[in-house]
Amino acid sequence: MxxxxxxxxxxxxxxxxxxxxxxxxxxxxxGVGVSMVDDSGGNVDPNALDEHPEFSDPGVQKVGENEYEVYVVARQFIFQPDPIVVPANSTVTFYVTSADVIHGFAVVGTNANTMVIPGEVAEITVEVNEPNEYGIVCHEYCGSGHHTMEGLLRVVP
Ligand code: CUA
The missing domain is CATH 1.20.5 (Single alpha-helices involved in coiled-coils or other helix-helix interfaces)
Known part of the structure; x- marks a missing residue:
């Protein structure tokens, strides 16, 4: 028995x-604290980001209990906003587009990773758990400053 x-x-x-x-x-x-759960898209006029309701002033928006949207513009050779600050234990959807050439958007040490193509909105949703700091890097060659193109994701208590 x-x-x-x-x-x-x-x-x-x-x-x-x-x-x-x-x-x-x-x-x-x-279990690394940030995990990508979705990856899909949309379109935007890369020459009219200034007139776009969100991309004209990229940043973090609270859209629900523990739910945030982050609009990010990649351009030679920065990410806007920088740093990106979101609360721990929340679901964060990034909408990332480019103002010029093809860039990459990767949250270092996680599987959150997308290409950033002018005219297209890369949408990635992640779950953020513990407070931490993550580097954001561009992983597509985008010009002379490519290797310096990085940002910061701060997950705060
Ligand atoms: Cu932007 Cu490489």
């Missing part, structure tokens, strides 16, 4: 391991 119980336990544990393994592959860096 006891052996039977242990077998059940082991079977359960190995199943849990398999499920955890698949989840890690599917969702990437589990």
């Amino acid at each position: 006891h052996i039977h119980q242990y077998e059940k336990l082991w079977l359960g544990m190995s199943l849990l391991l398999i499920v955890g393994f698949i989840a890690t592959i599917t969702y990437g860096a589990v």
Whole structure:
């Protein structure tokens, strides 16, 4: 009878391991504090960002309980706003577009990562947990200052 119980336990544990393994592959860096849960798009006129309701003044907007939207403009060779400050334990959706050439937007040490194409809005949603600071880097070559193009994501208590 006891052996039977242990077998059940082991079977359960190995199943849990398999499920955890698949989840890690599917969702990437589990447990690092920021994880990307969605990645989709939209369009915008890159020459009229000044007249855009959000991109004209990029920043963080509270849209619900523990829910934020962040409008980000990438341009040679900065991200606006910088730093991006959001509260811990919230769901944050980034809308990122470019004012000039193709850039990248990657939150270092997480799986939040997208290309930033002029005319297109990259939308990525992440869950942020613990207070922390993350570097943001451009990972697409965008000109002479590419290697200096970085920002900061601050997750505050
Ligand atoms: Cu912007 Cu590389």
